[in-house]
Amino acid sequence: MSSVIGSETSPTDTGDVPVTATPEGRRPRFSSNAFRSLAVAMWKGFVRDRAAVFFTLFFPLFFIIIFGTVFTDGGTAKGKIALVGDVSVIQQLPPDAKAAIDKTLELKTGLTRDEALHELRKDDLDGVLEQHGNRLELKVSNGDQVGAATVQGVLGSVVDSTNIAVTGQQPRYTLSSSSVQDESLKAIQYVTPGMIGYGIAVGATFGAATTLVEWRKRKVLRRLRLAPVPTSSIVTSRVAVSLAIALFQLAVFVGVGMVLGLRLTGSWYMAVPLTLCGTLAFLSIGLFCGSVATSSEAAVGMANLITLPMGFLSGAFIPLEAAPGWIQAIAKVLPMGWLVQGLKDTMVRGEGPAAAILPMLLTLGFAAVVTLIATRFFSWEDS
Amino acid sequence: MTDTIEVQGLVKRYAGKAVVDDVSFTVREGEFFGLLGPNGAGKTTTLEMIEGLRRPDAGSVVLLGEAPWPRNPRLLPRIGVQLQATAFFDRLTAREQLSTFGSLYDAPAGRVDEMLELVGLADKAGTQAEKLSGGQSQRLSIACALVHDPDVVFLDEPTAALDPQARRNLWDLLREINGRGKTVVLTTHYMDEAEILCDRVAIIDEGRILRMGPPADLVRGLSAPTRISVERAALGLDDARSLPGAESAEQDATSTVITSRTPAPVLAALAERDALAGLQVRGATLEDVFLELTGRAYRA
Structure with missing residues (x-):
């Protein structure tokens, strides 16, 4: 028996087997197999979670339906x-x-x-x-x-x-005017982009935050660290699933909106890259909440505390045009504000694709900064 | 012969206090090794340093000829670690859990059904992990640790919080795994479990190994007396004291109990007198060894 107590420096008798390895080549390579199976696992976990599906899909949908059917005649009363x-x-x-x-x-x-x-x-x-x-x-x-x-x-x-x-004279000048927005000015035109913004914010923030907290608490993260899987596979699979969920939300919300009278303008297709960039920004918020919080209740609370006021201050629920100036000012510095603004400009205000560029750059920049902050709080295990 | 695990002078301190204090042992290939001790003895921390999850403050670990710290991807496919029975993906079925973990190791798809069969969960393949019973999810977590066919398996208190049937069920499974040639390292605070399963155990308390060896050797080394009891009516107290080899005897309401370090002549004498009704012989157990080593002071 070789249980020699206190022989810290005694040489190991493993012969010519190398016991130390160079740091190079120690990182597991990105595995598409692992990426795919983790993404499938997270996707299934999402669609089987009734509460998550409700809040990311049906909750914003209710708003679209309610605003889209109740406030159908827009404009002020005669x-x-x-x-x-x-x-x-x-x-x-x-x-x-x-x-x-x-x-x-x-x-x-x-x-x-x-x-x-x-x-x-x-x-x-x-x-x-x-x-x-x-x-x-x-x-x-x-x-x-x-x-x-x-x-x-x-x-x-x-x-x-x-x-x-x-x-009896012909007037020399005449004025003819038409609205630059869709003439109907229906509420659905404003509610749909707003709810797309809010819906993907909730989906991405909560998805990232609860996955992170739950997996850390239940030691799934530890289990993944014990498998030869690089961190990049884990992170990219989570990002891919959130992007897929966001695109699905976009398709459903626009589809239901159109049934209720939503009329898309010229460069509406820019909603797709806008949604993807916005999702990255909200994932970074979720990553932050999930890194800081120690229980999923706390993570959900934090995520709510961030996304709900942001929804109101960003014109997701109410048209910003009717909001006081200070709310309009705050909306200009919030990622959901940029996103909703970009979505409205391209989807219903008839602006060109260029209107999406600035919101995309801003949301991407926000995502990068918040991710950097969040990684400082991130840990694989509860301490 | 190369040892599968070689631990030398391992130390881990938290807030200045040594949780693992100069622990050294080796585990041979194919051995069933147990770390036995009460909660908080340092078993889990020792295991985590061997698995490469924690960096030792001092000492060295060589696992399958390699250093597990820092995270060593060459080693990871060769070890299987069973964690708490909750370390599952959300809302996936037993089969989906296994195939997800399997794909992380590029394990062949056929392993999934093989594992379900091995742990007796074939009929629960379509059940979500959250809906399995305690014993079932424990067995699933072991299957997840084995899905990539590792050489060494680490099990941290696999039978904690299980009912007696589920425990015995799991013991059979663990023996089966060891029988397939896997080296198994187990932590437990159940003495009977260590005694039944392990080839060798290390009794660990307050971060130190107190005694190490095959359970039978440890018990024998204790030279604790054997207690022989028969029905009270079969043997009077004075007769009992006069038996060859008897050290002492006492009576309670139902039986006469003889204490002896040489039980063979006592039993022979009892047989001669035809006084074997209700015979019970109880030798020392690992529990006695443990109590002898650590004292009987109450621990919360």
């Missing part, structure tokens, strides 16, 4: 004005001019002057219009200044064009 007494300028307009006014204004007749003014004070009306000879008198409320301005503008232009028509 301005309502009451015509008191005889307002012949408006009432005797030719039919095509009358139709144009009906698009923006709802005209009410049959109210007495007092009734009309009472409703105006309650902001049930946007204006009350009277005609005294050749003079039109419009009363508006200060309660709804946007509505008042709309009414004033529309009526002003009606008066102008009527004046020109009375002179």
Whole structure:
């Protein structure tokens, strides 16, 4: 028996068998076999996890369906004005001019002057219009200044064009305008890109964070380290699965959106590279959460704490155009903000492929920086 | 003869305290070797240093002629490590776990069914690992450690928290594995397990090896007395004391117990008197050796 206690320096009697190896050649080479089987294992683990599938797929889908069906008529409500007494300028307009006014204004007749003014004070009306000879008198409320301005503008232009028509001259200048966005301006146009951004953020962040924590806690990472598998195979398989999930989400969300009336504009295909870059950014957040947290509950909490406010501050749930300025400012420094912005620009605002370049570069840069930070916290085992 | 494992003066300290304190032993090829000791004795840390998961603070490990630290990819395909029964991929079936682990080693696909058969889980192949019983998932984790046909198998408390049937079931499996020529290193805090399974055991406590050898030798070396008991009605107390070789005797409600270091003449005398009704002979066990070595102080 060779259990000589305390003989630390005694030579080993293994003869000519080399006991020390040079560091070179010690790293296992990337194995496509290992990559494939790990990716398949992670994919199966995802599709069999009902909660994960719900939050990455059905939860954003609910938002798309709810916003897409409930808020179908976008744009602001028509301005309502009451015509008191005889307002012949408006009432005797030719039919095509009358139709144009009906698009923006709802005209009410049959109210007495007092009734009309009472409703105006309650902001049930946007204006009350009277005609005294050749003079039109419009009363508006200060309660709804946007509505008042709309009414004033529309009526002003009606008066102008009527004046020109009375002179019998052809107008020298004409203005024709059309919207650069899809004309319908439906809510679905804004909700779909927003939910793509939020959905892939949740999928990638939670996927990476919980896999990392669970595998470390349950010693799967240790088991992988005991197998001749390089770290690159493990990392790339996780990234590949998250990218595949994100593309699947993109296809489903766009598909359902189109059923609900989503109309894609010119360079919508840039949503694919945008989604891939965004996924890398959210994977880095997940890697960070998974490295810092010691339990999957903590990891999920952290991931929620990051993705949920980010969703609100990035215009994923609400259109940023209607949000206060400070939210718009914050959205400009968040990866989900860049992503949602890029998706909206290319998918519904009709901008060219170039509009996706900056968001892609920003998300990739974010991914690189956060990954670098996360690796400083990463460990294979719970200490 | 080349030893499969050679451990020399191994030391590991945590926060200044030596958890493994100058441990040395060798394991021969094909041997079933046990590290026996209470929880916290340093068994697992010793194993982890041999497997190359931890760097020793002092001492050396040679495993299959190679140094396991730092992570040595040439060594990894030749060792199988059974971890906790929870080290599985999420929501994969028993078969999928095995084929995933197998593909990490480029193991032939046929090994999966062979392993399921070996550990008796062929009928559970389609069950997700999370839904297996304690004994079943323990057997699956052993199958996962064997799927690439390693030369050396490390098992860290494989029968902890198993019911008696599952334990015996697993013992048969471990003997079968050893019978196939694998060198097996096992840690356990069950004395009976070490006694039944191991060719040699090292009794380890507070990071030090206290005694090492085949279980039978360790028990014999203790020279602890044998206790022979028969039914009380068959033998009176005075008769018992007067038997040749009897050192002492006592009686309780049901039996007369004779203590002797030379049980053979006592048994012969009992047979002569036809006083063998309810005979029980209990020799010393590894547990006695352990208690002798470590004292009986209560440990939490």
